[in-house]
Amino acid sequence: MRKKTKGKSGKDFTVGLLQLAFSENTDDNLKKAVSWVDKAAKKGAQVICLPELFRTQYFCQKEDVEFFNYAESIPGSSTDAMQKAAKKNKVVIIVPVFEKRTEGIYHNSAVIIDADGTIAGLYRKMHIPDDPSFYEKFYFTPGDLGFKSFKTKYGNIGTLICWDQWYPEAARITALQGAGVLFYPTAIGWHPHEKEKYGNAQFESWQTVQRGHAIANGVYAAAVNRIGHEIVVPGTPGLEFWGSSFICDPQGVIIAQGSVDKEEIIMAEINYKHIENIRQNWPFLRDRRIDAYGDIEKRMID
Amino acid sequence: MRKKTKGKSGKDFTVGLLQLAFSENTDDNLKKAVSWVDKAAKKGAQVICLPELFRTQYFCQKEDVEFFNYAESIPGSSTDAMQKAAKKNKVVIIVPVFEKRTEGIYHNSAVIIDADGTIAGLYRKMHIPDDPSFYEKFYFTPGDLGFKSFKTKYGNIGTLICWDQWYPEAARITALQGAGVLFYPTAIGWHPHEKEKYGNAQFESWQTVQRGHAIANGVYAAAVNRIGHEIVVPGTPGLEFWGSSFICDPQGVIIAQGSVDKEEIIMAEINYKHIENIRQNWPFLRDRRIDAYGDIEKRMID
Secondary structure, three states: OOOOOOOOOOOOEEEEEEEOOOOOOHHHHHHHHHHHHHHHHHOOOOEEEOOOOOOOOOHHHOOOHHHHHHOEOOOOHHHHHHHHHHHHHOOEEEEEEEEEEEOOEEEEEEEEEOOOOOEEEEEEOOOOOOEOOEOHHHHOOOOOOOOOEEEOOOOEEEEOOHHHHHOHHHHHHHHOOOOOEEEEEOOOEEOHHHHHHHHHHHHHHHHHHHHHHHHHHOOEEEEEOOEEEEOOOOOOOOEEEEOOOEEEOOOOOEEEEOOOOOOEEEEEEEOHHHHHHHHHHOOOHHHOOOOOOHHHHOOOOO | OOOOOOOOOOOOEEEEEEEOOOOOOHHHHHHHHHHHHHHHHHOOOOEEEOOOOOOOOOHHHOOOHHHHHHOEOOOOHHHHHHHHHHHHHOOEEEEEEEEEEEOOEEEEEEEEEOOOOOEEEEEEOOOOOOEOOEOHHHHOOOOOOOOOEEEOOOOEEEEOOHHHHHOHHHHHHHHOOOOOEEEEEOOOEEOHHHHHHHHHHHHHHHHHHHHHHHHHHOOEEEEEOOEEEEOOOOOOOOEEEEOOOEEEOOOOOEEEEOOOOOOEEEEEEEOHHHHHHHHHHOOOHHHOOOOOOHHHHOOOOO
16 A cells, blocks of 8 residues: 555544444443443544444334433533543543433534543434334434534544435535545334335445445445344334444445344444545545535425 | 326336347447347337447446547437437337547536437536546546436436545436436446455445436436446456446335446336335425525535
């Protein structure tokens, strides 16, 4: 591999994704997450990312006002605990939070905590899904902070959340802000009755579209999903979360991937020489036709 | 599969991609292409697409003003022959042309010929590459017609050309115009000395990013590449075009793929029930945040 050119660039760092299962006990979930942050930091992870909505089971399987009680403020108990863990371990942590902004306005958010324990930024999920057993539009107001990247002690990182991963615009606008890696905290699973027939195609689509974002933008992509079969509504089949958290490089090559059903840490290095090498050899960012993309702001051109 | 809903929709049609090798003789190349159009039509193809710059070998391996002599007008000899072939066979043909627009302005274009032999539209390659042995910026003025889809006898189709395939914006804006399939006439190959070490990753990137466009937009994607080892500059290693033309469905599943080194027709059906089914179950187009994509018109956000 060639040496990096001089001038502006990022420093390399190590990413750790925490692929975990979550119970009905929100305190236990927080304790578990903190202990895995410690473990990942000991293994050398510098930027650690938790799965979407890690404090709870995936309650969006049902529309129920009771579940708004899971929401919390920022700062709040999740960020308090993670700020301590970040400072203690000198790591950056991406902390998904079901954010209560005010009475009646809740967001599906991610707080970026820097390695000194301070809050470095907030992202609010921009694209909100709504499908059977994924009733997110009931709970989450779409984000109003736009797409963002964040400068942390270890590097410039972007975060998006789950459904955002299907949108090339989100990846592009985040990458253009200088992120070397796009994090995707996620909660995605199979409907048990669809798993056999459609399961593989669904997983493949999910991974492929994110690999595509990495390729198109010359960045790493890192998706972290939960595991476990969660039945939030008794008597229903629930959702089987498919784990398979992964990190791919700026050419879309999978460099680390987790199992379907085990709790584990998925780690990889974000290497700026590699980013630069790929971007010099496949100079897509050079040739963008920014004069001709205006119609992307339309719903449909008909 | 569920039935289609009523209301606006497309009719199904069959696509045929002509994966061919091309010689130094531009007349032979045209004759060969016409005979393969006949063959594809007999096999049932209704919308047929030729590889990029099919009249010539891939001359952009060198910057040489002599090669501007390959350029032709629209209409010209390529479109004349293909208009006849289209009318005779009642097929739509996508005809890549090295277009002479005026002295000193040349484009890498694609003419869409309708099934009655009339010219249905013109696309001029918007993103122009420039890499060792792919010196396209020397020859081709970037397109000024924008991204387009075209209503033909058999359906609404989009066409982009080669380097465009790395740009999610191009796919999105074309798909938003109603195209059910994005065609990518292509000339992509390996530098022989890179093939063993990087060849597979390069091919994988190329295919993955296009599968990603299909997934993100809920459309079919159809890329048609040439085959053959072309040495335009004697004494150089030349380029090994990798064939592997393919068609993927709106979930990114490869439904037809050609060989690396054989002339052949790659065919598949564009099925609107399938498009609708995928788009209803994975409703990405519904949730686009068109209020938040403006920054995509920036080079970099720094």
